[in-house]
Amino acid sequence: MTPRNTSDSRLILLSDAEYALRLSRLQEAMDADGMLISAHADLYWLTGRVFAGFAYVPRRGAALYGLRRCVHLTGDTVEPARKIEDFAARIAAMLPAAECVALETGVCSYDAVERYRAAFAAQWPEVRFASATGALRSVRAVKTDEQLRMMRLSGVRHSAVYRRIPQLYREGMSDYELQVAIERVSRLEGCLGQFRIAGSDMELFMGNVLAGDNADSPSPYDFAMGGRGMDPSLPVGADGTVIRPGTTVMVDMNGDYTGYMTDMTRTFFVGSLPDEAVRAHELSRAICRRLADAGTPGAAACDMYATALEMAREAGLEHCFMGHRQHAGFVGHGLGIEINEAPVIAPRSRDVLRAGMCIALEPKFVIPGVGAVGIENTYVVRPDGSPMECLTDAPEQLINLAE
């Protein structure tokens, strides 16, 4: 693998057209006179590069950039700015006073936001502040063609790794050992490893591989499945369970191959599985197909969840849908730069699907004594009302590792 763009000295790594498109979409979504951006995921979305510093996006016109480090990076409106106070002074020198500035209150620390507020208030005594979180979440949810290209590329590499999983299995392997083998193949395929999650409540390393009843172990994290993990400092995922005949191993591994990540789950097994497990797995595939058909512009996320739950109910599998001892409250989620973007496919979600949204659907079941079954695919909402495009193309059936 060769690194991509990392030596380009232009701050903005996007084409002029792509940058103009993202900037205009953000400016249209803004309900403030300007927006300050400093979170890495948002800076990467806007510029195509993670950097240390600030972007200030006025409602109209060019964005201004202040660099805290890597001051060799260049651009029309790019200058060094060691501190937010310096950057706010520069903004005030170049732009008329803003009545309302939006800040990333959902991701920046309280202390950081308070400092930002003070820096702007020192320049513009009358300024009010609003949250930038909603507008950024909404704009980032709809991917551009360039972002979809990167999602598709991640999906191709992600799928190539999953196709190799049966060859990585050795009899007597634990879930943890299988995960480490998949991690290595993923990294050699170009997986960046970094697994970006919005909010501080979620932690996971590279992915979640669950064997047998460990799939039924509650976890403090709000993922679809849990797992005990190997240590109380990271209580999620593989716990060293040996993969035994008559049980499943569910693989949900990191798909960040381009900075835009896909999410994919497949279920493997050894020996033979009871009918209920096979039936639940096929139901997961059927739910994905049904929701892929329903995932058109204007569809309500809560209706998609209701459809999935109703299908589980009709099959008499509601008790083990999205968990058994502990149930996850959603069946799918938006993703891209971060694994938990909008929309959320959940009972009380107010999200409505739009063309270009990327959604991971993961209707999963936990069968006591057997383990987790089901699949997860990453889809794109198409503009024409046809079924969502699937980006994760690896065999979906239950796969026998011992064959």
Next chain:
Amino acid sequence: MTPRNTSDSRLILLSDAEYALRLSRLQEAMDADGMLISAHADLYWLTGRVFAGFAYVPRRGAALYGLRRCVHLTGDTVEPARKIEDFAARIAAMLPAAECVALETGVCSYDAVERYRAAFAAQWPEVRFASATGALRSVRAVKTDEQLRMMRLSGVRHSAVYRRIPQLYREGMSDYELQVAIERVSRLEGCLGQFRIAGSDMELFMGNVLAGDNADSPSPYDFAMGGRGMDPSLPVGADGTVIRPGTTVMVDMNGDYTGYMTDMTRTFFVGSLPDEAVRAHELSRAICRRLADAGTPGAAACDMYATALEMAREAGLEHCFMGHRQHAGFVGHGLGIEINEAPVIAPRSRDVLRAGMCIALEPKFVIPGVGAVGIENTYVVRPDGSPMECLTDAPEQLINLAE
């Protein structure tokens, strides 16, 4: 490997004595009537487990716990609390009104802190708020004997992995391929992978392996060394540079084997190196020895930095000390649950060493055309004024990978 404690249903995974010690240290450091804790690193420090929920620590008496998930966890003062509003009501029902409540303003998002403030104000209209960040940072900086035991265990495993690095090298390998090979050995040795960093400005996956001139590539992150990385979404570390004769490869990999992590760097090479590189490497070792001797209770962190800088100056190597094109502003840092705890060994640091502090020292040099040289060790400040204890025991000399 077998998982540690992860199935214990008691919320507090520490011995009664250890828990009482940590709680009393925090209560002594508090300058508020109570402290709300919800950040994972702080909850793990207090209880020995990461969980989803809240701890409320009054200045005196037992801490109260509210669980958002994993409600099977038990303890005298542990109850389910879906929302902070529920938990604040329970606190108010059990404790007298607090005049001042400390919140984790340095790590929790602005929106989260605002919601916490409103929840407490609804119960205690007169309540004021303060920051818990300083007290938590100060208390966490000094490790207990139990925490030191876990640091030492990470150091032993970390060192075992580093001793195997020469066997992982193959001629023509890139820095990235070597890193992936080390990642696999680390994981099989029990590395949890999770690399906890305080603040949102820092990102790194598993570690930093820098070959040749990539060590001189500026990065947006505030690490001792940079590197271009493989992608603009994570511009740090290995960039695919092939390890060539006459150049070095510096290895600084994840040491999180217990939830308490050690930090260690060693430098390897192929072919023969110019005298200046060898001299700079030996100077790094000498600076570590000198600072280990100086690292006694009461020592000023800024004086330790000044000593290191003076040694680099005397050797005529100041121009490449802690970087060449871009210089890091520190020579060491505290660590434990997170890689960037107190103290900071930097020019303007006000930190003073205390017995039980764990400090990583990493005096490094970048030699243009050759690469980075130097070492990093993790040390513990001893109570008796003797030199700091080194936890990372792998050969320190420049190691020829081709031999």
